[in-house]
Amino acid sequence: MSAPAPVLEARGLSKSFGGIEVLRGIDLTLMPGEVHAVIGENGAGKSTLMKLLSGHLAPSGGEIRLDGARVAFAGPVAAEALGIVLVHQEILLAPDLTVAQNIYLGREIRRGPFVDDPTMNAGAAEAVAALGAALDPRIAVRRLSIAQRQLVQIARALLGTRRVVIFDEPTASLTPRETEALLGVIREIRAGGAAVLYISHRLPEVKAIADQVTVLRDGALVTTRAAAGLDPHAMAELMVGRDVSKLYPDRAPPETAAPVLEVEDFDVPGFVSGARFRLGRGEILGFAGLVGAGRTELMEGIAGLRPGRGRLRLRGAPVRFHDARESQRAGVVYLSEDRKGKGLLLGQDLTVNLTLAALARFTRAGLVDRGREAAALDRAIADFDIRARSRALDAGQLSGGNQQKLLLAKMMLLEPEVVIIDEPTRGIDIGTKEQIYRWIAALAASGKSVIVVSSEMPELIGICDRVLVMRGGRIVGELAGARMTETEIAVLATGASEKEAAMMAESA
Structure with missing residues (x-):
C-alpha cells in the first residue's frame, strides 16, 4: 500500500x-x-x-x-x-x-x-x-x-x-x-x-x-x-534558543504590614457574594477558580467597572469607585483579561494606546506634548521589551505577547499602588511569560501590591504569596506555603474529593 x-x-x-x-x-x-x-x-x-x-x-x-x-x-x-x-x-x-x-x-x-x-x-x-x-x-x-x-x-x-x-x-x-x-x-x-x-x-x-x-x-x-x-x-x-529551566523568579516573602487594600462583605449582584480579603504592601495575591466562579467580576466590581456593594478600604480609608477613572486616580488599576476588547484600541497606534489613560500628564495648555509622548514610548519599549517593527504600527498588528506588554506599560504610567492583573499570560509564549513573571516580582519588590487572577494553577503557585480560591461567586478558601498545590486548589475550586482533584490537576 x-x-x-x-x-x-x-x-x-x-x-x-x-x-x-x-x-x-x-x-x-x-x-x-x-x-x-x-x-x-x-x-x-x-x-x-x-x-x-x-x-x-x-x-x-x-x-x-x-x-x-x-x-x-x-x-x-x-x-x-x-x-x-x-x-x-x-x-x-x-x-x-x-x-x-x-x-x-x-x-x-x-x-x-x-x-x-x-x-x-x-x-x-x-x-x-x-x-x-x-x-x-x-x-x-x-x-x-x-x-x-x-x-x-x-x-x-x-x-x-x-x-x-x-x-x-x-x-x-x-x-x-x-x-x-x-x-x-x-x-x-x-x-x-x-x-x-x-x-x-x-x-x-x-x-x-x-x-x-x-x-x-x-x-x-x-x-x-x-x-x-x-x-x-x-x-x-x-x-x-536558550535555557528556560528557571521560569519563576525567586522571591523573599513580604514583611507583615498594615493592609493596603481591605475588602469586606463585598457583593457584585448576580456574580459575587460576601467577598472578604486583605492585600498587603509588596504582596502578590492570587485568585484561582473555574470559569464562572466570579473572579473577574469581583475585580471589576472593586475597580468600579461593575456595580458593587460592600466595604472597601484603601490605606485604611473607606473608598468607593464608580468608574475606572476614580480607581485609577486613587492608585488602583485593573488590567483586563480581554486585552483586545477592553484593554487596547486595536485600530490606534502604539503612542495613543500607551498614553491615553494618562493623557493629562502629557498635556500643557490644552495641547498634547508629542515629544514627551514619543519619549514615553521609547522608555516603554525599552523597559517592557515591546517588539514592534515600527512605532507607527496599530496595536492590533502586534503579537499577543507584545500587546500584553503594551497594556502593562500603559497602566504603569498611572503610577499605581495596587495593580490587579487578570490572566497576565493568556495566549503568551514561555519566553514572554518569564519576562512578565519577573516584572510582577519586581513590582512587588518595589512596594506595589499585586493581585493576579489566573486559570493556570502552576502560574499562581509559582509567583504568588497566597492564593484565594473562588467557587460559585464566593471565596471558599485560602492557601499558602506547603498547602499551595494544584490538588488543593482543585479541591476548593471544584468541591471534588482530593483523589478526583489530583486527577484533574494531573490532566491540567
Whole structure:
C-alpha cells in the first residue's frame, strides 16, 4: 500500500508587510489523520502562517499546495469551500445574536421559508456539549464569558465536514476540563482522517496531542520533529534558543504590614457574594477558580467597572469607585483579561494606546506634548521589551505577547499602588511569560501590591504569596506555603474529593 499523500503543503512560504519580511522560506507538510503543532515565541510568525494557509492573507513568496496542486485562495470563504477552516485566536462572533444563531450563521437550517430555530438550538447545544460545556443556545453571545465565547467559536468551526482544521491558541481561555474535552474532539477529527494544524503556547498540551512539531523563531523555520522525541522543556528551548529551566523568579516573602487594600462583605449582584480579603504592601495575591466562579467580576466590581456593594478600604480609608477613572486616580488599576476588547484600541497606534489613560500628564495648555509622548514610548519599549517593527504600527498588528506588554506599560504610567492583573499570560509564549513573571516580582519588590487572577494553577503557585480560591461567586478558601498545590486548589475550586482533584490537576 502506498503512503498517503500530503493534503496541504507550504513550500518556501514568505510574507512581507510594508517591505518588512515577517515570514521567510517556510516549508510545512500536513498529512491526513495527523496533528501537526506549530510553536514559537510571540512574533515568531505562527499566526501569519495560519492566515496564509487559510486564505486570510496572500503570500509574498513561495506556494501553497492542496492535494499536490498549487492553489491561490481568493479569501477565507474560498479556502473553507475546499475544506480548510481556521479557528481564530480572536473572538469573531456577532455579540447580539444567540449562541445557536452564531453557530449556524450563514448556513441556517430552514423549514420551508422559515428558519428552524428549535432544530438549530438543539444542534448548537449538542455541539457545545461535545466541548465539555453546557450553554443555553438561546442566550446572546454578549452575555457569555471570554471562555464561553471561545467554545462557541470552536463549535461553529467544527460544524460540518473539514479536511484541514487549523486551531490558533484554542485553549487560551479554557479551563483544564474544557481543554481536555477539546483535545478529545481533536483526536476524533484525526481519527476521521482530517489533518489538524495546532498552535498553542501550552507545551504539555502540545506534547499530549501532536504527532509532529514545527518550531518557528523570528519568522524562520527552526526544525520539524516527531513529537514523541520532544518533551515540553526541549520544545521551550527550541522556541527561545536558550535555557528556560528557571521560569519563576525567586522571591523573599513580604514583611507583615498594615493592609493596603481591605475588602469586606463585598457583593457584585448576580456574580459575587460576601467577598472578604486583605492585600498587603509588596504582596502578590492570587485568585484561582473555574470559569464562572466570579473572579473577574469581583475585580471589576472593586475597580468600579461593575456595580458593587460592600466595604472597601484603601490605606485604611473607606473608598468607593464608580468608574475606572476614580480607581485609577486613587492608585488602583485593573488590567483586563480581554486585552483586545477592553484593554487596547486595536485600530490606534502604539503612542495613543500607551498614553491615553494618562493623557493629562502629557498635556500643557490644552495641547498634547508629542515629544514627551514619543519619549514615553521609547522608555516603554525599552523597559517592557515591546517588539514592534515600527512605532507607527496599530496595536492590533502586534503579537499577543507584545500587546500584553503594551497594556502593562500603559497602566504603569498611572503610577499605581495596587495593580490587579487578570490572566497576565493568556495566549503568551514561555519566553514572554518569564519576562512578565519577573516584572510582577519586581513590582512587588518595589512596594506595589499585586493581585493576579489566573486559570493556570502552576502560574499562581509559582509567583504568588497566597492564593484565594473562588467557587460559585464566593471565596471558599485560602492557601499558602506547603498547602499551595494544584490538588488543593482543585479541591476548593471544584468541591471534588482530593483523589478526583489530583486527577484533574494531573490532566491540567
